[in-house]
Amino acid sequence: MRKIGMAVSALCVSLLLVCGMAFAGETLDAVRAKGFVQVGVNGSVFGFGAPDKSGVWRGLDVDTGRAIAAAVFGDASKIKFTPLTAVQRFTALQSGEIDVLCRNATRTLGRETKLGLNFVTVNYYDGQGFMVPKSLGVKSAKELDGATVCVLPGTTTEMNAADFFRTNGMKWKPVVIENTAELAKTFFAGRCDVLTSDASQLAGTRAVAPNPKDYVILPERISKEPLAPCVRHGDDQWRDIVDFSVLAMIAAEELGITSKNVDSLLKSKDPKVQRFLGVTPGNGAALGLDEKWAYNIIKQVGNYGEVFERNVGVNTPLGLERGLNALWTQGGLMYAPPFK
Numbered sequence: 549m550r551k552i553g554m555a556v557s558a559l560c561v562s563l564l565l566v567c568g569m570a571f572a573g574e575t576l577d578a579v580r581a582k583g584f585v586q587v588g589v590n591g592s593v594f595g596f597g598a599p600d601k602s603g604v605w606r607g608l609d610v611d612t613g614r615a616i617a618a619a620v621f622g623d624a625s626k627i628k629f630t631p632l633t634a635v636q637r638f639t640a641l642q643s644g645e646i647d648v649l650c651r652n653a654t655r656t657l658g659r660e661t662k663l664g665l666n667f668v669t670v671n672y673y674d675g676q677g678f679m680v681p682k683s684l685g686v687k688s689a690k691e692l693d694g695a696t697v698c699v700l701p702g703t704t705t706e707m708n709a710a711d712f713f714r715t716n717g718m719k720w721k722p723v724v725i726e727n728t729a730e731l732a733k734t735f736f737a738g739r740c741d742v743l744t745s746d747a748s749q750l751a752g753t754r755a756v757a758p759n760p761k762d763y764v765i766l767p768e769r770i771s772k773e774p775l776a777p778c779v780r781h782g783d784d785q786w787r788d789i790v791d792f793s794v795l796a797m798i799a800a801e802e803l804g805i806t807s808k809n810v811d812s813l814l815k816s817k818d819p820k821v822q823r824f825l826g827v828t829p830g831n832g833a834a835l836g837l838d839e840k841w842a843y844n845i846i847k848q849v850g851n852y853g854e855v856f857e858r859n860v861g862v863n864t865p866l867g868l869e870r871g872l873n874a875l876w877t878q879g880g881l882m883y884a885p886p887f888k
Contacts, residue, residue, distance in 0.1 A: 573783075573785050573836065574783055574786075575647060575779070575780075575783045575785075575786035576620070576783075576785055576786055576789065576836060578647075579620060579647055580620070580621075583621075583626060584617070584621075584626045584627055584628050585613065585616050585617045585620060585621075585626065585627045585628070585647050585648065586627075586628050586630060586645070586646045586647045586648075587610075587613035587616070587627055587628070587629055587630065587646060587647065587648055587649075587650050588629075588630050588632045588637055588640050588641060588645075588646040588648070588649040588650065588651050589605070589607070589609055589610060589613065589629050589630065589631060589632070589650055589651050590607075590609065590631065590632070590651045590652060590728060591629075591631025591632070591728075591729075592631070592727075592728045592729040592732075593607070593652065593728060593749050593752045593753070594607070594752040594753070594755050594756050594865070594866070595607055595608065595748070595751070595752040595755065595859050595860040595864065595865075595866045595868075596608050596609045596610075596652055596672075596748065596749070596752055596859070596860070597609040597610050597629075597631075597650070597651060597652070605629050606859065607859050608671065608672060608855055608856065608859040608860055609650040609651060609652060609671070609777075610629070610650070611849050611850070611855045611858075611859065612650045612671050612777055612793070612794060612797075612855075613627055613629070613648065613650045613777075614627055614848070614849050615793045615794070615796070615797060615845045615849045616648060616777075616789065616790055616793045618793075618841075618844040618845045618847075618848045618849055619789060619792075619793045619796070619835075619837055619841040619842070619844065619845055620789065620837065620841075622838060622840065622841075622844045623844075623848075624844075624845075624848040624849055630645065630646050632646075632649075632651060633700075633726050633727055633728070634700045634701065634702050634703045634726070634728075635701060635702040635726050637649055637651050637653065638653075638659070638663050638665065641665065641778065641779070641780060642663065642664065642665075642780065644780075647779075647786075648777055648778070648779050648786075648790050649777060649778050649779075650671075650777045652672070652674075652746060652748070652749060652775045653667075653775060653776065653777075653778060654704045654746075654773045654774060654775060655667035655670070655774050655775075655776050655778070656704060659778075664780065664781040664782075665778045665779070665780065665781065666778060666779050666780070666781055666787045667776040667777070667778040668776055668777050668778065668779070668787060668790050668791035668794055669776060669791055669794040669795050669798070669884075670774040670775060670776045670881070671775065671776060671777065671794050671852075672748060672775040672873060673773075673774055673775070673871075673872035673873055673880075673881055674746040674747055674748050674773040674774075674775055675746070675747055675769030675770070675771055675772060675773055676704075676705055676708050676709070676744060676745065676746055676747070676769065676770050676771040676773060677689075677744070677745075677746070677747040677750055677765055677766060677768065677769055677770070678692065678697075678742050678743070678744050678750075678765070678766045678768065679735075679742065679743045679744075679745075679750045679753070679754060679763055679764065679765045679766070680692075680741060680742050680743075680763070680764060680766065681738075681741075681762055681763055681764075682761075682762055682763065682764050683762070684741065686766065687766070688766060688767070688768065689712070689766045689768040689770070690716055690718075690768075692713075692718065692720070692741070692742055693718040693719060693720075694718070694719050694720070694721075695720055695721070695740075695741040695742050696720075696721040696722075696723055696739075696740040696741050696742070697709060697720050697721065697722050697723065697740055697741070697742040697743075697744055698723045698725065698731050698734055698735045698739075698740040698742065698743045698744070699722050699723070699724060699731075699743075699744050699745075700724075700725070700726065700728065700731060700745065701724045701725075701726055702726075704771065704773065705744060705745050705746070706722070706724070708770055708771040709722070709744050709770075710722075711770075712770045723739060723740045728749075731743070732753045732756075732757075735753075736757055736758060746773050746775070747765060747769060748775075748860065748866070748868065750765050751765065751860070751866040751867070751868055752860075752866055755864075755865035755866050756865075760865070776794075777790055777794065785835070785836055788835055789835055789836075789837065792835060793845060795884045795885065795887075796824075796841075796842040796845050796846070796884075796887075797845060797846070797849070797850070797851050797852040797855060798851075798852045798875070798882050798883070798884040799824060799842075799884035799887055800824070800842070800845075800846045800851035800852070801851040801852045801853045801854075801875060801882075802875060802877070802884060803818075803820060803821055803824060805821065805824070805825070805846055805851060806846070806850065806851055806853075806854060807846055807847055807848075807849070807850040807851070807854060810825070810843060810846045810847050811847070813825065814827060814843075820886075820887070820888075823887055823888050824842055824887045825840070825842060825843045826838075826839035826840045826841070826842065826843055830888070831887055831888070842887070852882060853870075853875075856870065856873060
């Protein structure tokens with residue numbers, strides 16, 4: 549009887565594993581069948597997600613999507629972008645219109661639970677701020693009593709702004725416009741005194757202003773905004789792939805692996821580098837991917853530092869310092885678990 553019981557238990561465990569693996573692979577199978585990753589992006593935030601003058605998609609979130617495609621297909625170009633407003637973004641993911649959302653979305657408890665989403669590793673730590681015309685002469689957000697404020701609906705931004713003005717005993721008049729590009733035009737046209745959003749998005753908006761030097765981002769940050777890609781609940785394998793695609797870029801920077809030296813490091817004797825690049829197999833099989841999945845990300849897209857500096861860093865029109873987005877070894881929050 550004991551042997552029979554053990555056999556039945558083993559069979560049940562095996563069936564659970566098989567069922568779990570089949571369920572977990574649903575999104576990956578669908579992505580492979582169609583031959584590309586469908587990624588939801590902002591579409592109008594310079595430095596994070598927007599097409600350039602030639603129609604080529606660029607930005608930190610865009611490169612995050614490309615990293616996922618490189619991991620899955622070994623080809624970062626096997627990707628299609630769907631521009632989405634703040635109101636549309638989560639519905640598009642829930643409905644299956646997109647495979648992953650890489651659109652400066654803040655991870656919150658409500659979104660993880662009520663909306664049925666899984667956020668992965670943060671790809672940009674941010675905080676909400678305020679931008680005003682220099683001509684207003686305002687130096688602090690606490691001088692904005694009675695201001696008209698341009699804000700996107702359906703965002704944490706709208707709630708944070710309401711909380712900030714209420715907490716500080718100030719009145720405000722929200723001007724709510726759904727589309728990011730139209731909201732910026734409204735602000736630049738002078739229809740509102742203030743534009744509020746994540747500080748990174750304000751920097752991206754200012755960079756494409758008619759006269760960027762005419763606008764100033766006030767020093768206050770009124771919230772925590774951990775921005776991260778997200779996927780639907782219920783597919784652990786796909787979540788793991790998206791999560792570790794982000795983590796691979798962070799880990800590569802920690803290990804000193806760049807798009808320029810990755811080929812030479814295939815000969816490294818460092819066991820951590822060997823495992824990361826797939827010279828020592830195991831990580832790829834664990835994710836259901838080719839063993840060179842991380843190599844392909846770094847070779848074709850770059851490590852996190854390269855992606856940051858290329859899109860939003862100090863030598864770009866946004867001019868953003870690494871700050872919280874520096875590696876943990878340099879005083880920031882970017883930290884990757886062991887790849888083993």
